[in-house]
Amino acid sequence: MPLNKNDTGNPIRGNIPLNAAQRAQCQAVIAALEYADLSLSGTRHTVGTARLDIQNPPAGGGVNLQVQVANYTVAAVVIAATALQERDPVNRIGVVNGAISALNQSLDNGNVWELTGSIP
Numbered sequence: 001m002p003l004n005k006n007d008t009g010n011p012i013r014g015n016i017p018l019n020a021a022q023r024a025q026c027q028a029v030i031a032a033l034e035y036a037d038l039s040l041s042g043t044r045h046t047v048g049t050a051r052l053d054i055q056n057p058p059a060g061g062g063v064n065l066q067v068q069v070a071n072y073t074v075a076a077v078v079i080a081a082t083a084l085q086e087r088d089p090v091n092r093i094g095v096v097n098g099a100i101s102a103l104n105q106s107l108d109n110g111n112v113w114e115l116t117g118s119i120p
Contacts, residue, residue: 003083003094007103010112016072018076023107026052026067028076030103035092038063038084038099050074067103075107080116091119 021065025048032045033052045052055064061081066073077099086092095115102113 003098003115003119004113006100008114012073012076012112014072015110016076018074022049022069025066026107029067030100033096035096035099065099073085075103075105076112077102078114082118083115086119087109094119
């Protein structure tokens with residue numbers, strides 16, 4: 001089953017408009033994501049006022065990644081547990097790239113995204 005990125009259509013609660021500097025900071029923390037970050041909780045990266053956090057895991061396992069500015073979530077992706085079971089280092093890069101892409105799309109449209117499936 002391949003990886004799938006999906007817009008859930010669920011808007012991020014409390015999302016705020018960003019200025020150009022905040023948007024650039026958010027894009028920088030998203031770009032800093034690494035596979036090892038997905039197994040830890042708490043704040044993973046910070047750039048200026050933006051930070052990449054791992055929040056409470058979803059039901060059934062997986063990871064809830066959020067980009068936050070102050071106390072506001074501005075991008076979010078939920079990564080399914082199946083995508084996190086990848087052991088091949090090259091395929092792990094694919095999982096990270098999918099998460100980065102989904103976070104950037106969430107930043108653009110203000111909805112929660114999800115990354116499901118696994119790399120065959």
